[in-house]
Every structure is written in C-alpha cells, then in structure tokens.
Amino acid sequence: MPPVAAFDPEMLPGPLRGWILDISERMQVPADYCAAGAVVVAASLIGRSVGIRPKRRDDWLVVPNIWGAVVGPPAALKSPALAEITRPLDRLVVEAREAHGEAMEEHEADAQAVEAINEGLKAQIKAAGKEAAKKDGDRSGLDKLIARQRDTQTPEPPAMRRYKTNDPTVEKLAELLGENPRGLLVNRDELTGWLRSLDKQGREMDKAFYLEAWNGSGAFEIDRIGRGSSYIPALCVSVLGGIQPGPLASYVHEVARGGRGDDGLLQRFQLLVWPDPPPGAWANVDRYPDADAKNRAYAVYKALDALDPEKLGAVADEDGAGIPALGFSREAQDVFDEWRGELEADLRDEDLAPALRNHLAKYRSLMPSLAMIFHLMDRVNESPEQDADASSGVSIEAAIRAASWCEYLRTHAQRLYGSAESPALDGARALLSRIHKGDVKDADTLRSVYRGREWSRLSTAEEVNAAAAVLEDYGWLRVEKTDTGGRPATLLRLHPSLNGGA
The missing domain is CATH 3.40.50 (Rossmann fold)
Structure with a gap:
C-alpha cells in the first residue's frame, strides 16, 4: 500500500x-x-x-x-479508541438530560397554571356572556376575556439537547x-x-x-x-x-x-x-x-x-x-x-x-x-x-x-x-488458491464461494465477482450465466488445466 x-x-x-x-x-x-x-x-x-x-x-x-x-x-481497537474520544459527549448528554428534567418540571408547573387560568377564564366568559345578553349584545367585556383566553396558550414542552x-x-x-x-x-x-x-x-x-x-x-x-x-x-x-x-x-x-x-x-x-x-x-x-x-x-x-x-x-x-x-x-x-x-x-x-x-x-x-x-x-x-x-x-x-x-x-x-488497485488482484489470488486446493470446483456458483465460507478476500458477492473477473481476463476461468427456471445462476467454468485441483 x-x-x-x-x-x-x-x-x-x-x-x-x-x-x-x-x-x-x-x-x-x-x-x-x-x-x-x-x-x-x-x-x-x-x-x-x-x-x-x-x-x-x-x-x-x-x-x-x-x-x-x-x-x-x-x-x-478502533471502536474502543473512538468510545474514549466521545466520552466528553457522554458527559454533555448527562448534563443535558438533567437540565431537560429541570426544564420539564418548570414546564409542567407552567402548564398547570395555564390550565387553571383557562378554567377560570371559562367561568368568567360564561358570566360575561350572560351579562352581554342582558345589555343588548354589548360584547366589549366578553371579547376582552375571549382574547385573553386565546393568548393564554399551553406552552410547548422544552426540547432536550441532543448531541449524537x-x-x-x-x-x-x-x-x-x-x-x-x-x-x-x-x-x-x-x-x-x-x-x-x-x-x-x-x-x-x-x-x-x-x-x-x-x-x-x-x-x-x-x-x-x-x-x-x-x-x-x-x-x-x-x-x-x-x-x-x-x-x-x-x-x-x-x-x-x-x-x-x-x-x-x-x-x-x-x-x-x-x-x-x-x-x-x-x-x-x-x-x-x-x-x-x-x-x-x-x-x-x-x-x-x-x-x-x-x-x-x-x-x-x-x-x-x-x-x-x-x-x-x-x-x-x-x-x-x-x-x-x-x-x-x-x-x-x-x-x-x-x-x-x-x-x-x-x-x-x-x-x-x-x-x-x-x-x-x-x-x-x-x-x-x-x-x-x-x-x-x-x-x-x-x-x-x-x-x-x-x-x-x-x-x-x-x-x-x-x-x-489491489483488492481484485488479491481476491483473484485467493480464489485461485481455493481452486488449487479443490475447495472451488468447475460449475460451482459464484454464490457458493461466499455464502457461509467466511474466506478472506472472498466474503462478499462484490469481492468474488471482482476476483472472478480478473481470473477470466487471464483465461483461468469463464463466468457463465445459466437459466435454472428461477433466479439465474452464475457459474464458474474452470480452465481444463485447473479441473480436479491440478
């Protein structure tokens, strides 16, 4: 590298x-x-x-x-190192939770006060409505109470500061x-x-x-x-x-x-x-x-x-x-x-x-x-x-x-x-080694190479595809797609010199 x-x-x-x-x-x-x-x-x-x-x-x-x-x-130790580095955030998170808890207590007190005020205003509005009916529709006092109730809204709960x-x-x-x-x-x-x-x-x-x-x-x-x-x-x-x-x-x-x-x-x-x-x-x-x-x-x-x-x-x-x-x-x-x-x-x-x-x-x-x-x-x-x-x-x-x-x-x-520049070549070498050992045989599917094997440099479909493409370029094998009646299968057809693990 x-x-x-x-x-x-x-x-x-x-x-x-x-x-x-x-x-x-x-x-x-x-x-x-x-x-x-x-x-x-x-x-x-x-x-x-x-x-x-x-x-x-x-x-x-x-x-x-x-x-x-x-x-x-x-x-x-990548993860443990990063866990140490993010510890200051963890401390800030704890402090934010504590601050949010205090803010929520104040919010709940404010919400209860608003609810009590609105209940009182409802009673006053009802009384003012009766007075307005007696005074030929004079709504001046009633409108002021309704406007006050409209302005007395329950506060939004405080948002908690989040860091991550x-x-x-x-x-x-x-x-x-x-x-x-x-x-x-x-x-x-x-x-x-x-x-x-x-x-x-x-x-x-x-x-x-x-x-x-x-x-x-x-x-x-x-x-x-x-x-x-x-x-x-x-x-x-x-x-x-x-x-x-x-x-x-x-x-x-x-x-x-x-x-x-x-x-x-x-x-x-x-x-x-x-x-x-x-x-x-x-x-x-x-x-x-x-x-x-x-x-x-x-x-x-x-x-x-x-x-x-x-x-x-x-x-x-x-x-x-x-x-x-x-x-x-x-x-x-x-x-x-x-x-x-x-x-x-x-x-x-x-x-x-x-x-x-x-x-x-x-x-x-x-x-x-x-x-x-x-x-x-x-x-x-x-x-x-x-x-x-x-x-x-x-x-x-x-x-x-x-x-x-x-x-x-x-x-x-x-x-x-x-x-x-190197993973495909490294994968090709790994695949060729598996072929020589007899682990991969003629007409094996690409999928069979990486499913359940956990082979280094051949553990994903992308790695196996790239490796097979390199070996195909060099004439060691041919990638062949075949219809199986369901999902098409991709086969590895080995060069005769490789058959039998030779």
Missing part, C-alpha cells in the same frame, strides 16, 4: 494534545484514531453556530462540519434536527454497512439527505407517500466511525471504476485515517488516566457547545442562511490563498486518478473548516467566557495547523484510493 505520513502531535491544539496522547499510549493504538475522532467531535459541537468565509470579499460560506473514519483490522445518535432513520434524524438546529453527530461502530445500505434500491432519498447534510449550510424537504412531508430548515450532520480495510477496499474499487458509490459520499470522509500499526513491540501500559488532561479537554468541548457567535465577533448576512461567520486574519488569509493555489494546481494534474482528484477537491472546504475549529479551540481555552479579541479573524497559527493536517491527510487519501 502507499505509505502514509506519521501523525505529528504538534498538529493537535494544545488543549487536546495531552488527553489524546494519554489515550493513545494507554490503549496502544495509533494517535491518528484519537486525533481524527476528537476533531470530528469538536466539529459536531460547533455545527452551524458559526461558519467561516475563506475569501476576503466573496460570500462563499463554509460550515465547519466534518466526517471522519478510522481504518484498521478488526483487532486494531447511532442508527437513526432519515425521518427520525430529521425530527431530531428540527429540535437541534446546530447539528448532530451520527456515530457508527462500523461504517461499511452504512455505506452499503445507502446504495440499496429505494434508499436514494436517504443518500441525498446525507450528501446534503455534509454541507451543513442548507435545508431539506422530505416527501413520503403515506407519511407526509417534512421540512428541515437547518440540515447539518457529522459522521464518525470505523471501517475494516478489506470491505473498504472493495467499496473503493467500485467507486474508482464508476460503479455504485461513485457519487461523492466516500469523498466526504475528509478526515479518513488509515495509519500503520504502532511501531515497536506491544507494551502493557497500566496507569491511571491523566485526569487533568481529560478535564482540560472536556472544558474545551463544553465551551464549544456554549459558543456565542456575537462574542466571537462573527457576523451573519442575508445570503448566509443566517449563519454567523468569521474570516481569516490578514496573515492567515495569505496562508490560505497560497495553499489554495497549490491545491488547484494539483487538481489540474492529468495524471491524478479521478477518484483521488474528487476527494482532494473537497479539501477546498476542509482547510478552512479545520482552521476554524482549531481557532475556536484556542480561543475558548484562552478565554472560556469568549471575551478574547476575535476581531482579527481566524489566526495564522490555526491556518498553518490546518494546512499541515491537509498535507498529512492527503497521504491517507492516497492509501485509500491506492487500495482500489
């Missing part, structure tokens, strides 16, 4: 560095996993509360919404977003099933929903026969999860050749990291977590959740969907302009693979998004009350750190799309 850049802890904002390195060392996992997850969690907390305008004068608006994925084999969800339907996610317009994090333990599910027939609207939700700045309408319509004025969803190399390589192979999935969904995982295993021998690190570092990180996340755009100096305009935004400082603007020029030159390189080009094109918004996230982390760490001078815009330090991340992530993107 193509090599990837090693993760440099200096790329992390100071408030998170000790916490992330502590988790990485204690769990013996790549720091890349923890760092990528931490940035996505921060992005989900910021959501639509504030955006960035990457150009000095243009109205281009970027919401710092980011999708992330960590790639590694089943035993790489795991496996929602699009309809439920739309409902949650209606109550949480800043945005939500969809946290998936395994992303392969999620990606594949969105490629199924009948899920086109769901995929369109997520494609639009990545932008973070728009709205969305859902129309379902029999289930009515719903309008989401603020559509912003972050996604985070793990994925195994084998299934991912097969999915990337389809994307690279223009098959299913070639619609920009995979390219939206801008913070996808596929690191090498940790160097050196495994060590049994058994120590207490660094409580000071953990609490410092939590304080930053809590402050991000409580961002006040006005105190930050952010300004909204009519064309920005009402989203307040900052710009770059003068020095940071120069950094971004130079970085953008180099990116655009690279994107025009004819030798660049189309799938990789499409992925890197998304970096146009990634760099300013990361710069905004790092800038906000630094600001809230320096001044939790957010009263630091923000008039100068996103700092040059944040811009340089964001550019470093993009350079680092580009090597992981090259590994990602480089993996598309």
